[in-house]
Amino acid sequence: MLRDKMAEMPTTTALGVEVPDSLSAKYTGSFAYFTVKDRLPQILTKAVDTVHRNMETFFEKYGQEGVEAEKRAISLMSKLRNELQTDKPVLPLTDGLPDADQWNEYLEHLQAGPDTEEPSWFKSPWLYMECYMYRRIQESLQLNPPMCDFDVFNEAKTQSFFTSQQAIIAICTYFLEMKNKIKCFKDTQLKAEFLLLAQVALWGNRCDLSISGGRENSQKLNPLTSLESLKPSILVDDSEFVWEVLINRKKNKTSETTCTRIDIVLDNSGFELVTDLILADFLLASGLADVIHFHGKSIPWFVSDTTKKDFDWTLKQMQAANHMQMSRCGVMWEKNMNQGVWIYHDHLFWTLPHEFCDMPLVAHDLYAELQKSNLIFFKGDLNYRKLTGDRKWSYTVSFDTALRGFQPAPLCSLRTLKADIQVGLKPGQGEQLAASDAEWMISGRFAIIQFSNSYQT
Numbered sequence: 001m002l003r004d005k006m007a008e009m010p011t012t013t014a015l016g017v018e019v020p021d022s023l024s025a026k027y028t029g030s031f032a033y034f035t036v037k038d039r040l041p042q043i044l045t046k047a048v049d050t051v052h053r054n055m056e057t058f059f060e061k062y063g064q065e066g067v068e069a070e071k072r073a074i075s076l077m078s079k080l081r082n083e084l085q086t087d088k089p090v091l092p093l094t095d096g097l098p099d100a101d102q103w104n105e106y107l108e109h110l111q112a113g114p115d116t117e118e119p120s121w122f123k124s125p126w127l128y129m130e131c132y133m134y135r136r137i138q139e140s141l142q143l144n145p146p147m148c149d150f151d152v153f154n155e156a157k158t159q160s161f162f163t164s165q166q167a168i169i170a171i172c173t174y175f176l177e178m179k180n181k182i183k184c185f186k187d188t189q190l191k192a193e194f195l196l197l198a199q200v201a202l203w204g205n206r207c208d209l210s211i212s213g214g215r216e217n218s219q220k221l222n223p224l225t226s227l228e229s230l231k232p233s234i235l236v237d238d239s240e241f242v243w244e245v246l247i248n249r250k251k252n253k254t255s256e257t258t259c260t261r262i263d264i265v266l267d268n269s270g271f272e273l274v275t276d277l278i279l280a281d282f283l284l285a286s287g288l289a290d291v292i293h294f295h296g297k298s299i300p301w302f303v304s305d306t307t308k309k310d311f312d313w314t315l316k317q318m319q320a321a322n323h324m325q326m327s328r329c330g331v332m333w334e335k336n337m338n339q340g341v342w343i344y345h346d347h348l349f350w351t352l353p354h355e356f357c358d359m360p361l362v363a364h365d366l367y368a369e370l371q372k373s374n375l376i377f378f379k380g381d382l383n384y385r386k387l388t389g390d391r392k393w394s395y396t397v398s399f400d401t402a403l404r405g406f407q408p409a410p411l412c413s414l415r416t417l418k419a420d421i422q423v424g425l426k427p428g429q430g431e432q433l434a435a436s437d438a439e440w441m442i443s444g445r446f447a448i449i450q451f452s453n454s455y456q457t
């Protein structure tokens with residue numbers, strides 16, 4: 001039973017460091033508390049409004065049956081909002097989706113845990129409760145066909161793509177001009193371009209619709225013009241180590257058969273996804289990689305996270321754009337997918353509540369898949385929270401310690417800080433930031449490029 005396995009998870013790290021408590025809304029004043037109290041209800045209200053606004057369309061498409069299904073879905077989401085706001089106990093899932101049992105086993109694990117109280121919104125771990133909310137939104141639709149495939153966040157995601165057009169055009173134009181010369185680049189030039197595109201993908205993570213509570217949050221300005229001024233805001237910059245892994249692998253290639261695989265665990269669709277696709281294209285064009293594996297979400301998640309539908313829509317939208325550079329990128333990227341040098345996965349694990357250190361136990365197939373990678377990029381804040389277990393680590397605990405054995409391959413987090421958790425800082429660095437900017441961990445103004453190479457084969 002998963003519950004028994006989870007119960008065996010050590011409470012100290014391999015280095016004997018006590019594993020701290022999880023972030024939780026039980027800590028009033030924490031970002032978790034503010035999120036559960038204010039932000040999640042806002043996101044839920046927007047989701048209900050979106051379903052409401054589509055009533056007409058549903059009637060045209062599905063007649064009265066569709067309208068009745070919508071009304072039932074709305075009432076389930078409204079009930080969910082009430083449970084959240086009144087700190088009701090967590091309920092098991094009833095929609096019979098393939099992951100429902102794993103969710104319910106996780107709930108049993110919490111119920112059997114040391115806390116005497118029933119798992120609930122303002123008492124249980126923040127990571128669990130926030131993930132659970134998005135899975136309950138899916139349940140409210142799944143239980144009411146033909147709503148099953150309706151994405152309550154689709155409008156916001158597509159809108160975010162369109163309002164980022166100028167920025168997308170700017171980075172596509174830059175990339176294509178650079179790509180035309182790439183075959184003549186020396187390693188120093190390749191390195192400069194890698195560092196630049198990694199930073200574009202890093203700051204692309206600010207375009208996230210969960211932190212904005214579902215409000216518009218796209219990239220309007222050309223991101224290339226602000227990179228230099230943003231460098232001091234990168235609190236941990238391990239990009240040199242990442243570069244070393246890439247260039248050493250390229251230099252030590254013994255034969256054409258040696259295949260370098262890079263994985264990108266995606267985050268938000270829209271502008272951030274385009275920055276990830278440009279980075280992926282560069283890694284292939286530079287010869288630093290031979291194949292890129294993308295990992296997206298299997299259901300609509302944290303408002304703007306990328307699903308397969310979003311990924312495919314973005315490629316189509318790029319190809320159909322009436323701007324040449326966008327369209328040329330879209331055509332190249334569609335070709336990469338068709339030729340199998342870009343591969344898309346959406347394992348159910350990414351939309352479970354688990355910390356990544358549980359992956360070998362809970363999703364051994366995915367862990368084994370990631371062990372085939374030569375380097376894994378994890379985009380964004382939620383992935384960082386899961387990498388580090390969303391726990392109350394002190395700032396100076398090492399990234400490796402916080403990973404608690406999650407080491408499938410060399411890995412790098414590209415994350416703008418939007419939750420009150422950060423490890424791997426220098427002594428005094430966190431305190432200094434807190435003194436100068438009370439919101440340094442939640443505003444998205446700061447970022448990290450954090451690398452771990454202590455993978456275990």
Ligand SMILES: O=P(O)(O)OC[C@@]1(O)O[C@H](CO)[C@@H](O)[C@@H]1O
Nearest residue numbers: 208210211380381382383418419
């Ligand atoms: O993973 P992302 O898109 O970078 O950020 C997700 C996020 O907006 O949602 C949570 C707060 O609601 C935090 O993890 C973070 O602020």
Ligand SMILES: [Mn+2]
Nearest residue numbers: 267268302305
């Ligand atoms: Mn996200």
